[in-house]
Amino acid sequence: MNKNTAVTIKDIANALNLSASTVSRALRGMPEIHPETRQAVLQLAEDMDYQPNQLAKNLVKSRTKTIGLILPTLSYHFFASMLNSIEEAAMQAGYSVVVCQTNESYLREVAQIQNLLHSQVEGVIMSLARDTSDFEHIYRLQRKNVPLVIFDRYSTDIDASRVIVDNHEAAFKATQHLIENGCQRLGCMAGPPHLLISNERLRGFKDALEHYGLPYNERYVFYNDFTQENTMMQALNMMSLPTPPDGILTMTDRIAFATMYAFKQKGIRIPEDVAIVSFNNDPTCIYLSPSLTSVNQPIQEMGAQVVRLLLKQLENDQPVVAETIVLSTQLMIRESSMVEGRKK
Structure with a gap:
């Protein structure tokens, strides 16, 4: 056939x-x-x-007026805040939200999509799990003509509407900030190598180094699985290099938190010995000592745009062309990256 x-x-x-x-x-x-x-x-x-x-x-078929939301975890401030934003926008449109967590597991993501289909949700919003690199379960969802919108973690292999931030630009500006504050040897605590947003941020990191005529050294890039134990080990390994970095870009605040804790245990001073810039702007950032410089993402706008794109599919009798919404970010500068007296 x-x-x-x-x-x-x-x-x-x-x-x-x-x-x-x-x-x-x-x-x-x-x-x-x-x-x-x-x-x-x-x-x-x-x-x-x-x-x-x-x-x-x-x-x-009677309308269920229900949307399925699949999140990697609710233990991250970003995803918990996105839940609030999406749920608020959905409720204003007359829809309820069924929330599922994958706990960063591909197999659980597959199961959660199947569960949502059995629950007869009218559409699905999701952010990919850390372990997801095969997308057949998502293709099957699309073959069933279930409206789909992806946010934050996505793949170019999935032809679906998505809402993301400009991760390349955000990482470029974060790295630029470190360089302009006197850092000369830049390290990067990256995410899993198959995770697209991590690679986009790494590309912004590389381009900033090239723009300022600084060398990119693969030895200064450590790939991370987002667990605290792995992060602390990777961070200390980075600082054990013969010439350790004096500035680090981390992919998420959770990575930065564990990194800062590991450094404090070993007497490595922030920002005097090494400056740190991160992503997500968790509310905890301002309460740390030193406070953490971090990239702020427009969560409320992201949530509203995600729901808008899904409703556009739900309320249109004809197929809708997939759209990509790219939003800008803002670097929130705090103590962890401000190094007085360093030579530029």
Whole structure:
């Protein structure tokens, strides 16, 4: 069968040597169909990505007015704040939100998408888990014509509307700030190498070094899995180099927090010995000693734009072309990056 041809009830019937009427009744859950036959039909329909006729489906389907939201974790300030922003925008539009966490697990992300489909959500908003590098479960969601919007962590392999910040520009300006404050040997605490936003930030870091005529040294780049234990180990390994960096760009505030804690335990002074700039502007940043310089993302605007893009799909009878909204950031300068007396 041509992969671009929609699967019909007749195709399923032929494959199982059943009549089309039997398959139709099985798909509708009619009680006269034997459970084993119904299970076989449902399983094959799932495997073949069978889609009911949309017009007929709409006639019998009642609106749930529910949106599924899949987050990597709620323990990060950024994602918890995005939940609040998205939920507020959705409620104003008359929708409720079902929230799922993946705990950074690809397998859990796959399961959560399936759970949301069973819950008959009308659309899905998500940010990819740290471990996700295969997107078949998302392609399947799209083949089922479920509206989808992705924010923050995304992949160019997924053709879907998304709301992101300009990570390259933000990292460039953060690195520029370190250089203009006298840092000459710049290190980077990056995220997992397959995570696109981490790579975009790393690219901004590299371009800033090149712009200012400073060398990029791969030895000063440490890839991180976001856990505190791994971060502390990586941070101390970086500072154990023969010539350690005097400035570090970290991919998230949580990485920065663990890095600063590890340095404090070893008597490494911030910012005197090494300056630090981070991402996400967690409220805790201002209460640290020293306070942490961090990139602020427009969370309220991001949430509103995410919901707007999803509603555009939900309320349009025709297919909607995927859009990308790119928002600017602001560097919140604090004590961790302000080094007095360093030579520029």
